[in-house]
Amino acid sequence: MIPAIRIIRGESKKHAEIVSIISKIRFIREFFFKRKMIY
Numbered sequence: 001m002i003p004a005i006r007i008i009r010g011e012s013k014k015h016a017e018i019v020s021i022i023s024k025i026r027f028i029r030e031f032f033f034k035r036k037m038i039y
Helices: 002-038
Strands: none
Touching: none
C-alpha cells in the first residue's frame, strides 16, 4: 500500500511539473501572438 502511494505522489509531482511547463508555453505563445497583432 505505502509504495503504491509513493508512486502515485511521484507521478502527480511529475504531472504538476508538466502542466506548469505547458501553461508557461501557452502564456508565451499568447503573449507573442498579441504583440504580433498589435504591431
